[in-house]
Amino acid sequence: MPVENKKHSDMKEAINKFQVELLHLQFVDLEGILKHVTITIDQLEDALQGKIMFDGSSIQGFSPINESDLYLMPDIDTFSVIPWSIEEGYAEARLLCSVLNPDSTPFEGDPRNVLKRTVEKAARLGYSISIGPELEFFLFREDGEGNPSVTPQDNGGYFEPAHDLGEKVRLEIYRTLKAMGFRIEASHHEVAMGQHEINFKFMDALTSADNATTYKWVVKNIAKQFNLHASFMPKPVESINGSGMHVNISLFKEGQNIFYDETDQFGLSNSAYYFINGLMSNLEYLTAITNPTVNSYKRLVPGYEAPCYIAWSTSNRSTLIRIPSTRGAGTRIEARHPDPSANPYLAYSVIAEAGIDGIKMEQRPVEPVNEDIFNMSCEERKSLKINNLPDNLETAVNYLESNYIAKEILGEHVFREFITLKRMEWEEYRKTVHEWELKRYQLKF
Known part of the structure; x- marks a missing residue:
């Protein structure tokens, strides 16, 4: 058949x-x-x-x-x-x-069609793209009227076992995703109070984006059944860790992982080094896609494990790009800056194509950084040529608009409409009087 x-x-x-x-x-x-x-x-x-x-x-x-x-x-x-x-x-x-x-032609403004184009372009070069995302989320209590609060459901910490409601919610999410065909690899409590993560198996890029979309939908629905609110907001609570969507990516050619080379000191091939350089060279121009909200930039600050400095390492978790220790078919590059507010179809497209652009250019990245970047002075970072990601949405959108690669990846329609949408978001935020301003200035002046 x-x-x-x-x-x-x-x-x-x-x-x-x-x-x-x-x-x-x-x-x-x-x-x-x-x-x-x-x-x-x-x-x-x-x-x-x-x-x-x-x-x-x-x-x-x-x-x-x-x-x-x-x-x-x-x-x-x-x-x-x-x-x-x-x-x-x-x-x-x-x-x-x-x-x-x-x-019956593909609509250019559909994000899913954007990723399908990326997959097709990679296929013409002989590559298949494999992606495994890690999406963190918070479980918050609801108030008496069923509205979400920012009160975490629990007081747990990283990998802590629990026998509370949060663990029951994660178990029900696991059962639901499994029934829908997901292959779950791990489930655990994250660093912040009320923060959780459920990991599913690496898949091809399109399936991975479909799964990320489904995952967020399922998590929210299951949490609601327990009178909780599941939030994928990057930084819902000040002074605790925010939520990321780490993107693990590999390229395969003729069934072989092209990032692996057993003769290299780090077990990485030239293609892996070129991919890293391509990604690092374009990060600033694509951050508006991987971190697309005003709130995204409240997460990208030192001190809460979220990477805000453009560097790479084989183990250092203060760098933006990390190479997990698995080698062979599991060799992968982990981009740690994206967050769960990103559209996965667009985020995976720009990460994959920026890296593949690096392979075409055949240039190696700067040396890996093995020291804790968060504890470096500005002078130390400058001497190592470590740049910052954009620190707000407006700056990120300006970068996005200034470079050819984003328009090439996204297509004219998505590129134009996305920038328009995000400029409107920034302008609305800029004009809003926030609670912080009232507390700081209302009695002072």
């Missing part, structure tokens, strides 16, 4: 087994926020042929009102029955979709 027919057959079997009645067709906007339209299962075949239309002008950054018709093309690989919807004789399912123009 052909692969596509078998996938279709397996989907139909699951629909019949669980008596699925409703199907959620999901996609993401420019910020990676999940959207969906719900159809009855009777419309499945129309959906699979890309016949389900929606108004693109109602999605931020998608289409003008005079060219608003867009269509959803489901990816059968993403079909899953939604575990928390299952009742006796009833269930719901979901499919992640790419967005098409009326003529």
